Amino acid sequence: MSHLTILPTVLHDADLLAATLVSFGLFPEPQGLLETFGEEPRAVLLRVAFADGLMVGWERAADGSLALVGDLQRLSRSQQLPSLLGRITRAYAARQALAEAAARMPDALIELGA
Numbered sequence: 001m002s003h004l005t006i007l008p009t010v011l012h013d014a015d016l017l018a019a020t021l022v023s024f025g026l027f028p029e030p031q032g033l034l035e036t037f038g039e040e041p042r043a044v045l046l047r048v049a050f051a052d053g054l055m056v057g058w059e060r061a062a063d064g065s066l067a068l069v070g071d072l073q074r075l076s077r078s079q080q081l082p083s084l085l086g087r088i089t090r091a092y093a094a095r096q097a098l099a100e101a102a103a104r105m106p107d108a109l110i111e112l113g114a
Contacts, residue, residue, distance in 0.1 A: 011066040011092055014045045016099070017058060020092045021048055024084070032057065037071045044069055054078055056085075 011017055014030075021028045028048045033041040034057040044057030045066065056070040068085070075081060102108070 011058065011089070012064060013096065014058070014066060016095055017066060017092055018046055020088055020095055021046070023091060024088060026050075034069055035071065036069065037073045042069055050081065050084075052078065054081060056081075 018028045018030070026048045028046045030046055032044055032047045034044045034047050034055060035041050042057070042059060044059045047055055047057035049055045054070070054074060056068060056075070058066040059069050061067040
């Protein structure tokens with residue numbers, strides 16, 4: 001059995017990100033507007049609201065990656081959000097690695113274990 005210790009964490013695939021968010025019990029909304037402090041609402045590919053009322057989104061950056069968008073003033077006061085975003089990013093990277101492995105080895109049985 002192989003273990004991956006380093007996974008890329010740049011987000012590119014909005015569908016994979018949405019599936020990852022759902023796996024955390026979050027409900028991503030596609031193609032919405034996100035309010036940010038002192039700016040006009042921004043169009044995002046995905047947005048998600050958290051139980052404490054915070055909302056974040058992801059927009060397509062110039063390099064094709066997905067960039068996190070949010071009200072930085074409100075987000076900076078959250079005690080749990082940075083940790084949750086880190087876990088989401090790691091889960092996304094694991095899903096991406098498994099999807100790439102499955103595409104390269106279509107006859108292999110690939111499972112994610114705890």
